[in-house]
Amino acid sequence: MSQTIRCVVSDGCRSGWVALYALWLIAVTVAAPTSATPAAPLADCQAQSAPPVELTPAEQAFLRAHPVITLGTGDHWEPYVIVGEDGTVTGYDADVLERIAALTGLRVRLLPGDWRERQEQTLSRAIDGLSTGVVHPERAEHLRFSAPYIRLQKYLLVPKGNPLNLQSRDDLAGRAIALHHGNLFDEKVASGLSHARILRFDTVDEIIDAVTTGDADATFDNGSLLYRANRLGRPFLQFAFDLNEPLELVFAVRDDWPEAISIIDKGLAAMGEDERTRLQARWFLSPLKSPAGTDEILLSDQERSVLEGLGPIRLCIDPDWMPFDGLTADGRSQGIMAELLNLAMARLGHTTQLVRTASWSETIQLARDGHCDIVSAVAITPERAEYLDFTGSLLSEPMVVVVREGARFEGTLDAHTHQRFVMVAGHAGIDMLRRAHPALVIATVPDVVTAMRAVSLGHVFGYIDLLPTVAYAAREHGILNVKVAGDLPQRYELAIGVRKGLPLLHSSLSRAVAAVPAQEIRAVRDRWISVRYEQPPDLLRFWPWALALALAVLGVLVWNHHLQRLNAALRAANTRIEMLTITDGLTGLYNRRHFQERLPSEWQRAARAQRTLHLLLADIDHFKEYNDHYGHPAGDEVLRQIGALLIQLTRRAGDLAFRTGGEEFAVMFTEASVSDAERLRVAVEGLGIEHAGSVTAPVVTLSIGFLTACPADIRNGDPPLTDWDAIYTRADVLLYEAKARGRNQVVSAVWQAAAAEEGVVAPGCKSGPVASSNAWRHDRGSAAS
Numbered sequence: 001m002s003q004t005i006r007c008v009v010s011d012g013c014r015s016g017w018v019a020l021y022a023l024w025l026i027a028v029t030v031a032a033p034t035s036a037t038p039a040a041p042l043a044d045c046q047a048q049s050a051p052p053v054e055l056t057p058a059e060q061a062f063l064r065a066h067p068v069i070t071l072g073t074g075d076h077w078e079p080y081v082i083v084g085e086d087g088t089v090t091g092y093d094a095d096v097l098e099r100i101a102a103l104t105g106l107r108v109r110l111l112p113g114d115w116r117e118r119q120e121q122t123l124s125r126a127i128d129g130l131s132t133g134v135v136h137p138e139r140a141e142h143l144r145f146s147a148p149y150i151r152l153q154k155y156l157l158v159p160k161g162n163p164l165n166l167q168s169r170d171d172l173a174g175r176a177i178a179l180h181h182g183n184l185f186d187e188k189v190a191s192g193l194s195h196a197r198i199l200r201f202d203t204v205d206e207i208i209d210a211v212t213t214g215d216a217d218a219t220f221d222n223g224s225l226l227y228r229a230n231r232l233g234r235p236f237l238q239f240a241f242d243l244n245e246p247l248e249l250v251f252a253v254r255d256d257w258p259e260a261i262s263i264i265d266k267g268l269a270a271m272g273e274d275e276r277t278r279l280q281a282r283w284f285l286s287p288l289k290s291p292a293g294t295d296e297i298l299l300s301d302q303e304r305s306v307l308e309g310l311g312p313i314r315l316c317i318d319p320d321w322m323p324f325d326g327l328t329a330d331g332r333s334q335g336i337m338a339e340l341l342n343l344a345m346a347r348l349g350h351t352t353q354l355v356r357t358a359s360w361s362e363t364i365q366l367a368r369d370g371h372c373d374i375v376s377a378v379a380i381t382p383e384r385a386e387y388l389d390f391t392g393s394l395l396s397e398p399m400v401v402v403v404r405e406g407a408r409f410e411g412t413l414d415a416h417t418h419q420r421f422v423m424v425a426g427h428a429g430i431d432m433l434r435r436a437h438p439a440l441v442i443a444t445v446p447d448v449v450t451a452m453r454a455v456s457l458g459h460v461f462g463y464i465d466l467l468p469t470v471a472y473a474a475r476e477h478g479i480l481n482v483k484v485a486g487d488l489p490q491r492y493e494l495a496i497g498v499r500k501g502l503p504l505l506h507s508s509l510s511r512a513v514a515a516v517p518a519q520e521i522r523a524v525r526d527r528w529i530s531v532r533y534e535q536p537p538d539l540l541r542f543w544p545w546a547l548a549l550a551l552a553v554l555g556v557l558v559w560n561h562h563l564q565r566l567n568a569a570l571r572a573a574n575t576r577i578e579m580l581t582i583t584d585g586l587t588g589l590y591n592r593r594h595f596q597e598r599l600p601s602e603w604q605r606a607a608r609a610q611r612t613l614h615l616l617l618a619d620i621d622h623f624k625e626y627n628d629h630y631g632h633p634a635g636d637e638v639l640r641q642i643g644a645l646l647i648q649l650t651r652r653a654g655d656l657a658f659r660t661g662g663e664e665f666a667v668m669f670t671e672a673s674v675s676d677a678e679r680l681r682v683a684v685e686g687l688g689i690e691h692a693g694s695v696t697a698p699v700v701t702l703s704i705g706f707l708t709a710c711p712a713d714i715r716n717g718d719p720p721l722t723d724w725d726a727i728y729t730r731a732d733v734l735l736y737e738a739k740a741r742g743r744n745q746v747v748s749a750v751w752q753a754a755a756a757e758e759g760v761v762a763p764g765c766k767s768g769p770v771a772s773s774n775a776w777r778h779d780r781g782s783a784a785s
């Protein structure tokens with residue numbers, strides 16, 4: 001009976017077919033209460049052309065016996081599987097399975113957890129199978145597979161900026177690739193890479209950490225890791241190239257339940273590729289494709305003719321308000337709002353033309369004068385409503401207070417009326433705050449960076465802006481001695497402004513904006529914003545009630561809870577900013593501050609393990625002359641290239657590379673020899689960067705001091721804390737000597753910390769030449785220049 005009901009013509013389905021559908025529904029339910037429940041609800045008729053699914057008697061019997069089956073999956077495989085704080089599971093897999101349940105009646109419970117453990121549980125039949133897996137012979141021994149429910153490409157995922165310039169598989173020789181234990185597909189891809197080093201990690205978050213910090217050079221991804229990294233507030237990764245390894249994910253169910261797989265397959269077939277592609281577009285970030293033209297909104301004839309009459313819509317933006325709005329080097333709009341506007345315009349089926357402006361004030365002036373048809377990223381204010389209509393709000397952002405590290409914000413602006421704050425001129429929040437806090441002193445500055453610097457240098461107490469703006473500026477401009485000290489009750493609603501007098505453009509654009517799903521908006525936002533921030537509950541609203549009811553004790557508890565959550569959110573935000581404080585922005589190497597922290601701790605570790613620590617200090621020769629001759633930007637490029645080389649040459653576990661000053665670098669190795677230092681020197685020379693100002697060589701060269709430090713016998717205690725200082729000083733003297741001997745060379749020595757007894761040395765030093773206690777000697781000098 002069911003196959004006679006088709007949902008083919010949408011209007012027909014809605015009217016005449018409704019009665020038939022209802023009859024069929026009743027008939028199916030009465031005749032076979034446990035068989036397949038009917039297909040898509042009526043509301044889906046327009047979108048679905050799939051027939052309801054017909055099940056065989058064996059499949060119906062299976063459903064009666066197993067109305068719910070349990071499939072294991074990984075717990076960090078967003079967006080396939082997203083585990084909410086309350087344990088609810090959403091994501092692409094959940095969406096597909098929900099549709100299969102609606103189409104076939106087979107309900108699947110997803111059980112996220114450790115992926116290796118889940119695979120083992122399928123062996124013992126503790127669970128019924130797996131979601132989010134690939135077809136693999138090992139699994140085929142006890143599981144059956146469904147048809148693919150998603151087809152994706154695998155990409156190489158690398159740190160932002162692709163510092164090693166990895167463009168193809170050939171570039172992966174000698175590189176460290178991070179993989180997830182138990183990911184059979186990735187293992188297979190990796191086995192095809194000759195000479196790559198494979199590092200295996202237990203969790204996806206560890207992989208993200210490893211690639212972000214440079215412990216690994218890259219990993220494989222199809223959008224899932226990138227999604228997770230951005231959700232963690234670490235948008236420091238990007239795709240490098242397509243590995244050309246199509247990935248098909250399937251559901252797998254224990255092999256004695258063939259009916260489960262045949263039911264799932266029927267559900268997938270009834271859904272069709274189109275519906276799955278639409279779901280994909282909802283969950284996955286670029287570069288995965290969105291289905292073309294699927295979501296275009298319907299326009300009235302008048303709306304269409306207004307759009308046609310307008311031609312490309314004149315778009316005005318704020319040229320300097322990243323990550324919301326900004327311009328690329330070649331003059332295109334970029335940022336969250338540019339991407340959201342593109343999503344809306346795709347639904348409108350129309351295009352925009354950018355009207356270039358130099359500042360936000362100029363943009364607003366043009367908008368007032370009617371030279372912009374639309375203005376992106378405008379806050380909705382009564383003043384602007386005089387010349388703009390607004391679409392619905394696309395983003396709602398908290399306003400935060402930024403203060404200098406060490407300064408204390410009391411939680412409310414009223415406690416700081418004796419101090420000075422800055423905000424960016426033209427910011428709609430200025431009026432908002434002046435109305436709420438008339439005594440507050442707010443000075444205006446031209447842009448975000450000036451505001452951040454004013455706080456960083458202590459010229460003003462605080463800076464007020466939206467959280468994403470602050471986080472972005474801190475990251476992009478390396479202003480790191482500031483912190484997000486608190487949030488304000490005011491939120492900022494960002495919408496697209498439409499020139500007054502264009503009501504039909506306003507109505508159609510508003511519908512297009514409303515048609516952009518919340519998930520897509522969130523995905524765009526997550527991709528651009530590094531600090532994710534949990535907004536604490538607005539407890540102030542409840543205080544009067546608490547007082548009125550004299551529940552003072554309860555009130556105090558609630559307030560404490562509020563503070564704890566606020567503190568936790570602030571700690572999280574600060575931790576992320578902290579991560580940035582150990583990296584040198586120009587080269588991506590660790591910075592001097594981190595060097596000063598790591599040298600003592602690495603030395604302590606070496607001493608405890610009774611092994612050597614090698615410290616290499618390097619300095620570019622005649623760099624001043626290079627800058628003088630070729631200019632500072634060219635000098636920066638040299639620093640970047642040498643930084644990239646250092647990253648390449650320090651790939652062993654335990655190698656740490658730093659930029660310790662202008663043109664100075666340092667590397668700590670746990671295992672190395674002077675030939676590693678020599679290799680670096682030769683590699684820099686081999687870069688062949690012309691240096692007309694150098695009297696040493698026609699190309700850029702490095703002078704290097706290389707010290708092998710051997711700890712004393714500390715079986716009876718800790719190493720002296722000051723030893724590390726001696727290591728640095730001695731390595732520096734070696735570097736100085738390399739310069740003095742004519743540059744472009746390595747001078748090295750072995751240094752033995754004071755031994756507890758005469759003749760007792762660390763095992764790692766026995767093979768090397770060891771001088772007497774606390775003494776050091778040169779063992780090699782290459783006169784390469």
Ligand SMILES: Nc1nc2c(ncn2[C@@H]2O[C@H](COP(=O)(O)OP(=O)(O)OP(=O)(O)O)[C@@H](O)[C@H]2O)c(=O)[nH]1
Pocket residue numbers: 619620621622623624625627631632633634635636639661662663739743
């Ligand atoms: N381009 C660029 N130059 C920098 C940076 N930091 C420091 N410098 C320059 O590095 C140069 C270092 O000069 P010096 O310390 O005199 O050393 P040098 O010219 O390399 O001479 P030797 O070390 O004796 O071979 C100075 O001109 C600095 O301005 C930077 O981030 N970018």
